[in-house]
Amino acid sequence: MFEKTTWIKLPRNVLVGHDVLDDLGEAVGELYLTGRPLIVTSPTPNDIAGDRVRAQFDDPATAVVRDASFEAVEDLTETAEAVDPGYLIALGGGKPIDIAKMAADHLGVGFVSVPTVASHDGIVSGRSSIPEGDTRHSVAADPPLAVIADTTLLAEAPWRLTTAGCADIISNYTAVKDWRLARRLRNVEYSEYAGALSEMTAELLVENADMIRPGLEESAWVVVKALVSSGVAMSIAGSSRPASGAEHLISHQLDRIAPDKALHGHQVGVASILTEYLHSGENGQWAAIRDALAELDAPTTAAELGVDDAELIAALTSAHEIRDRYTILQGGINEEAAVEVATATGIIEE
Numbered sequence: 001m002f003e004k005t006t007w008i009k010l011p012r013n014v015l016v017g018h019d020v021l022d023d024l025g026e027a028v029g030e031l032y033l034t035g036r037p038l039i040v041t042s043p044t045p046n047d048i049a050g051d052r053v054r055a056q057f058d059d060p061a062t063a064v065v066r067d068a069s070f071e072a073v074e075d076l077t078e079t080a081e082a083v084d085p086g087y088l089i090a091l092g093g094g095k096p097i098d099i100a101k102m103a104a105d106h107l108g109v110g111f112v113s114v115p116t117v118a119s120h121d122g123i124v125s126g127r128s129s130i131p132e133g134d135t136r137h138s139v140a141a142d143p144p145l146a147v148i149a150d151t152t153l154l155a156e157a158p159w160r161l162t163t164a165g166c167a168d169i170i171s172n173y174t175a176v177k178d179w180r181l182a183r184r185l186r187n188v189e190y191s192e193y194a195g196a197l198s199e200m201t202a203e204l205l206v207e208n209a210d211m212i213r214p215g216l217e218e219s220a221w222v223v224v225k226a227l228v229s230s231g232v233a234m235s236i237a238g239s240s241r242p243a244s245g246a247e248h249l250i251s252h253q254l255d256r257i258a259p260d261k262a263l264h265g266h267q268v269g270v271a272s273i274l275t276e277y278l279h280s281g282e283n284g285q286w287a288a289i290r291d292a293l294a295e296l297d298a299p300t301t302a303a304e305l306g307v308d309d310a311e312l313i314a315a316l317t318s319a320h321e322i323r324d325r326y327t328i329l330q331g332g333i334n335e336e337a338a339v340e341v342a343t344a345t346g347i348i349e350e
């Protein structure tokens with residue numbers, strides 16, 4: 001008997017383009033939501049775009065979050081209970097979007113994502129990534145009901161945050177390789193659609209790498225569309241598998257071992273060079289990944305990440321210890337081999 005079921009949750013409205021922030025009210029109107037919105041933001045996006053958002057709604061409330069933590073989710077949930085919003089509007093980078101995503105889930109309301117930086121694909125996905133002590137939790141939640149990505153605003157955001165978004169997309173190459181490996185060796189559920197979409201998204205970004213430049217709205221357009229596709233791939237898969245493999249495990253370990261030194265996207269980009277080498281050896285695509293990252297001004301070495309060689313090696317040798325996700329690093333890599341791959345790829349110096 002055929003008993004397979006799939007439940008794909010996707011945003012209903014995705015609006016990307018020039019000055020679309022001013023169409024937020026209309027896009028939200030099409031969702032037939034009721035009640036007042038609670039705008040969840042952080043200081044900088046609130047300064048940049050808070051008033052433009054508030055002007056489009058009757059009686060909006062605002063909560064400004066300052067860090068991404070479970071306490072911040074609890075605080076926001078408490079604030080929201082007092083405000084009794086019909087829905088949340090997350091305005092900003094990954095921090096307010098992740099917090100709003102989880103709080104919306106706790107409150108049983110929907111949320112709309114209004115990214116002000118194109119820093120990673122969490123701005124459109126149904127997962128939050130929250131650090132706690134020595135570990136980091138990837139928490140499932142519903143994806144946004146709508147995504148409103150204003151390319152005018154995104155093109156003005158700090159360039160390094162955009163290059164981090166690009167690198168997060170490039171890392172999809174190795175994430176999909178890990179997923180396929182897990183299917184072959186552990187029979188994990190694999191979606192051809194999600195795998196192909198994720199890979200194609202990375203390819204499109206690399207093909208357009210020469211037109212991704214600071215301050216250009218066209219560049220913000222290419223990057224944010226790629227982030228949306230990657231988020232959709234995760235929604236189809238029902239997990240972050242299409243966009244998160246061993247390179248993300250290494251990055252999560254770097255967050256713990258060398259906190260706040262580099263951006264998520266930059267870390268997964270460098271880690272992707274390493275895991276591609278591990279998958280395919282010296283003749284694989286690791287140099288192509290490195291060159292694409294370099295073309296996009298993203299880091300390609302531990303030094304460019306601001307991370308010590310020893311920290312990089314510690315993250316690589318311990319990445320398999322976190323999370324039950326089969327990858328090329330299953331069983332771990334010893335220090336000698338880690339130094340060899342990091343040296344061969346030029347990520348650490350000889």
Ligand SMILES: NC(=O)C1=CN([C@@H]2O[C@H](COP(=O)(O)OP(=O)(O)OC[C@H]3O[C@@H](n4cnc5c(N)ncnc54)[C@H](OP(=O)(O)O)[C@@H]3O)[C@@H](O)[C@H]2O)C=CC1
Binds near residue numbers: 094119130
């Ligand atoms: N859900 C997921 O899959 C993932 C989630 N994450 C999470 O996302 C967060 C990191 O994402 P990131 O986007 O870097 O986080 P932030 O939201 O902290 O944004 C990065 C910085 O950019 C500032 N900023 C936001 N918009 C603008 C703008 N338009 N112009 C200038 N500055 C701006 C912010 O200001 P301010 O300091 O005032 O907020 C902040 O300093 C972490 O909490 C991480 O755990 C990371 C990867 C994946």
Ligand SMILES: O=C(CO)COP(=O)(O)O
Binds near residue numbers: 128129
């Ligand atoms: O960053 C992500 C995808 O790019 C999400 O990955 P995690 O599930 O590893 O947090």
Ligand SMILES: [Zn+2]
Binds near residue numbers: 168244
């Ligand atoms: Zn990522």
